[in-house]
Amino acid sequence: MNSVIYNFVREDSGIIQSIAIKPKKNVKVDYFDFDNNSIEDFLDYIDFMNYSTYIFVCINTSYRLQKIIDFLNKNTRGTRIKYQQLDDFIKEHNARFEKDINQLLEKEKEKSNDVNLRFENGYKAYLTGMYPDSIPSGVIKHIFLEDISYFNKLDLSVLKSLSINSCIYINNDFEENIEIFAIVKKITDFNKIKKKFLSREEIITSLKDFVSSGIVEFKESLILDYFNLLGMSKLHSLTISDGAIFLDCQKKIKLSNKVGVNKFNLQNIFSILGEKLTTSKELSAVAKVYPIFVAVNASFNAYPVKFITPFNRGKYLAKEMQNSDLANFSWFGFKKGKECFVFNLKNRRLFRVNNLFLDIFEGIIKNEVDNDINQSVLRDVRRLLLENERSFTDIE
Known part of the structure; x- marks a missing residue:
């Protein structure tokens, strides 16, 4: 097995990011994208690299990282994953850094987006099913749970499909004794988002009207389940309610009658439904960019x-x-x-x-x-x- 490797991370409101810190001392440093890769991707990666120990060095206080490490250690194939505070790393290695660490951290803060805006954009992605192309198909970014206890009923394969910075949406506060490694947000935090409710047929009519006129006929900033209803989503979000799993927020596209279904079966059902919902060739291109015009019109x-x-x-x-x-x-x-x-x-x-x-x-x-x-x-x-x-x- 290869030797120990370190990943320097910071946490901001639950969001964990690797940062570009490099000690002068000869220690191996890693960097990983926790937004666009799944937990399964991370486990496969450290298994392939054959590390003996993988240490997250946290440069600030973290409330999520230990929960994530506990979950990873239950599912790793041999690599031991550990948590260490930056001060402890410095003392252990008498570490010095190639650049002033305080300046690096200030630059990281400047580069990071406003965290509230990031959460708002994430919730909009959940509402529409519209996610950046950089996220591989099947990486689950968001799940709405009608009952928080559903989290512990999810199949392990589904949990591994979550990204480390995935977010769970709930209606109300929950008891801390329910162990959840994901970020948890209440949907009431996003009440100001204006949503347009349209059926699939009404969306298609709206697209045709735009092609003929260049006008968006409503002022809401997004169309609920837009990508889901048009068969353009890539299984990045789920809605779990009434003991079942749905692709869409409105609970019209059911993927499973059981919460504990495995990811392989979810993916198969999703693929079959996607073929039935595929958008016509003449509207396919405009359908992908129409949400941009909806948002501009609403502004x-x-x-x-x-x-x-x-x-x-x-x-x-x-x-x-x-x-x-x-x-x-x-x-x-x-x-x-x-x-x-x-x-x-x-x-x-x-x-x-x-x-x-x-x-x-x-x-x-x-x-x-x-x-x-x-x-x-x-x-x-x-x-x-x-x-x-x-x-x-x-x-x-």
Whole structure:
């Protein structure tokens, strides 16, 4: 077996992250992504690396880490996993670090997102079934438990499918004697999120209306179970209620009549249901990006918003878009009252423009530029789209 390895971690409101701390002394240091990998992935990884001991060195106070280590040690194939405070590590090894550790920790804090916003975004992902593509299919990020005691009834294979930073949602407070290694949040913490309830058929109608008009007809910030109802989710969340497991929040897509079903059976049922719910080819691409326009529309509650995108009719017809085209989709425009804007998705830059700019912009993104367009203005538009060096600009 290989020797001891250390992973320096910090905990923020239950969220555990590896941090880039490297001691000068010759000790082996590891880094692991606890957000996008499952517990099973971590166990497989340390088994493959054949470590004798894996030590989490916590640089601050942790209330979750020991619970996680206890669970890992019950399921590891040989590697012993331990917990150590940073001060104890420094004393044991008389450790010095390549960079000032306090400066490193300050940088880590600056880089980390606002934790409340992170929890809110996580709950929105649970509500919609829409998760980042970076998360492998089948890694479970969130579970709603109608009764907290259901956690101990989950099959071991399901528990191992959780990420270390997974979150359990509950209705009320729970007794601490129920041993849960996951983060636990009450859904009442997220009451301000405005949700639109639509059936699968109503979602499809809404998509078609957007393609023909460029308008989102409601002001809620998200559509409940959107990805689940359209067969686009990847089994990143579960709802457990009435002794059964559901894919969706509304408990319309049942995966199992038993809480204790294993992950293999859940995955099989999920795959079968996904084939039945698959979105039509002509709406597949726009369906993936429609939630972006829903969210932007909701942010301007008092104003009607008209979108200019490749997916919808405007001055020009909608462009035929395939899923493969989404990798290159980075710009869209919109009108808010008399104001015009274009937005870059990849660097999140917003530009205020005028009507002429927006007309030319639409022609460019749809490959429909008129021959009589003023070439000087056309160059300005293309230059902005290529360079966009400033975070905000006015073009008159």
